[in-house]
Amino acid sequence: xxxxxxxxxxxxxxxxxxRMLAQVEVxxxxxxxxxxxxxxxxxxxxxxAVDAILRPFSQRKPQIEVQNLLRLGAVELxxxxxxxxxxxxxxxxxxxxxxxxxxxxxxxxxxxRKVALEGPEKWAKAPPQRLPxxxxxxxxxxxxxxxxxxxxxxxxxxxxxxxxxxxxxxxLADADLLPxxxxxxxxxxxxxxxxxxxxxxxxxxxxxxxxxxRLLGDVKGKRVLDxxxxxxxxxxxxxxxxxxxxxxxISGPRMARVAENLTRTGxxxxxxxxxxxxxxxxxxxxxxxAPCTATGxxxxxxxxxxxxxxxxVEPLTKLQMQLLDHALSLLNxxxxxxxxxxxxxxxxxxxxxxxxxxxxxxxxxxxxDPTTLGGDPDWASPEGGLRLLPSHWPDKGGMDGFYxxxxxxx
Ligand SMILES: C[S@@+](CC[C@H](N)C(=O)[O-])C[C@H]1O[C@@H](n2cnc3c(N)ncnc32)[C@H](O)[C@@H]1O
Numbered sequence: 001x002x003x004x005x006x007x008x009x010x011x012x013x014x015x016x017x018x019r020m021l022a023q024v025e026v027x028x029x030x031x032x033x034x035x036x037x038x039x040x041x042x043x044x045x046x047x048x049a050v051d052a053i054l055r056p057f058s059q060r061k062p063q064i065e066v067q068n069l070l071r072l073g074a075v076e077l078x079x080x081x082x083x084x085x086x087x088x089x090x091x092x093x094x095x096x097x098x099x100x101x102x103x104x105x106x107x108x109x110x111x112x113r114k115v116a117l118e119g120p121e122k123w124a125k126a127p128p129q130r131l132p133x134x135x136x137x138x139x140x141x142x143x144x145x146x147x148x149x150x151x152x153x154x155x156x157x158x159x160x161x162x163x164x165x166x167x168x169x170x171x172l173a174d175a176d177l178l179p180x181x182x183x184x185x186x187x188x189x190x191x192x193x194x195x196x197x198x199x200x201x202x203x204x205x206x207x208x209x210x211x212x213x214r215l216l217g218d219v220k221g222k223r224v225l226d227x228x229x230x231x232x233x234x235x236x237x238x239x240x241x242x243x244x245x246x247x248x249x250i251s252g253p254r255m256a257r258v259a260e261n262l263t264r265t266g267x268x269x270x271x272x273x274x275x276x277x278x279x280x281x282x283x284x285x286x287x288x289x290a291p292c293t294a295t296g297x298x299x300x301x302x303x304x305x306x307x308x309x310x311x312x313v314e315p316l317t318k319l320q321m322q323l324l325d326h327a328l329s330l331l332n333x334x335x336x337x338x339x340x341x342x343x344x345x346x347x348x349x350x351x352x353x354x355x356x357x358x359x360x361x362x363x364x365x366x367x368x369d370p371t372t373l374g375g376d377p378d379w380a381s382p383e384g385g386l387r388l389l390p391s392h393w394p395d396k397g398g399m400d401g402f403y404x405x406x407x408x409x410x
Pocket of ligand 1: 233249250277290292
């Protein structure tokens with residue numbers, strides 16, 4: 001299937017069926033599949049502004065299939081700067097070929113022609129995609145309207161690809177070494193075709209996600225449990241740093257990806273597919289990258305606001321608290337635990353740590369100085385953790401939102 005048709009199927013899955021793109025098989029192959037995913041995510045990243053531009057051009061709200069055709073066409077014209085004639089013809093051709101949009105093909109043609117003429121001026125002034133109301137509400141008190149706006153601006157752009165290096169002396173052309181040690185690619189190449197990929201010289205991992213494993217300090221020779229490990233980015237960091245790593249995850253298919261990643265990079269870890277709550281044993285250090293709302297990764301997953309409703313927050317915070325308590329029970333006295341989530345919400349980050357410190361009198365926070373990791377001083381959070389936002393490093397291309405804290409058991 002061609003990229004545009006496949007992109008429309010992906011959009012339908014997200015916007016009508018409320019499914020995450022990661023759960024949908026792209027109905028195309030090779031370069032067409034990659035282009036379909038790019039088109040669908042670009043539409044989702046810009047849907048608010050595109051809908052505002054399209055709205056005055058039709059008297060009634062078109063049905064969703066027609067709306068998605070118009071959104072795709074408008075995004076290709078306004079964001080990707082594609083040739084108006086070619087895009088309009090192709091989108092009208094798709095409209096004609098589908099029973100549910102056939103009757104509207106004339107209207108699609110007329111509207112896309114108007115978008116090509118009048119859209120660019122409006123697009124230049126369009127505000128970035130808003131955060132979903134439930135997330136806006138949860139963040140507004142802590143970071144204010146300006147902080148929210150900065151996140152929205154950061155999320156409007158397609159994120160760069162970051163690599164974590166197995167060996168620090170590896171480098172690539174068309175990439176920058178970030179102050180925190182990740183390699184940030186200038187373009188969006190096919191990663192598996194890059195020099196060094198087959199030899200396992202690196203793996204894809206956002207610069208923010210590469211920091212929690214480093215908080216454990218020198219792990220050489222230590223028994224370290226990576227308790228929610230898949231697909232294994234942090235497991236590989238710990239193994240590369242010389243730790244005796246046990247990587248555990250509840251998901252069999254996701255653990256298969258950890259195994260694949262370890263094979264490619266030539267790194268070693270003991271793999272266990274198990275519910276963390278069933279696991280017993282004692283370790284010198286534990287890394288808990290807990291399941292969360294993933295609200296820090298919206299720039300990578302712009303489908304998330306259309307699928308999640310905020311109802312997930314409460315059960316997830318309960319699970320995080322229970323996982324944290326269980327993880328602490330696996331730690332030797334004097335051992336260090338790093339807790340992290342790729343969430344923007346304090347209830348999944350800062351508040352989990354302050355509550356854990358109250359529950360466990362034998363637990364202390366080890367305050368993090370972000371500058372020792374190559375970070376900026378304002379990444380430090382008052383309770384001693386690290387609060388990373390997509391709006392950080394705006395001139396370098398941003399980062400995923402993350403929270404992390406290091407705790408020591410006495
Ligand atoms: C944020 S992801 C981990 C990402 C991983 N640490 C990395 O860096 O690649 C959270 C993981 O927690 C796992 N998980 C959720 N509940 C779990 C449980 N009860 N026991 C073990 N793993 C669990 C999920 O399968 C998922 O892979």
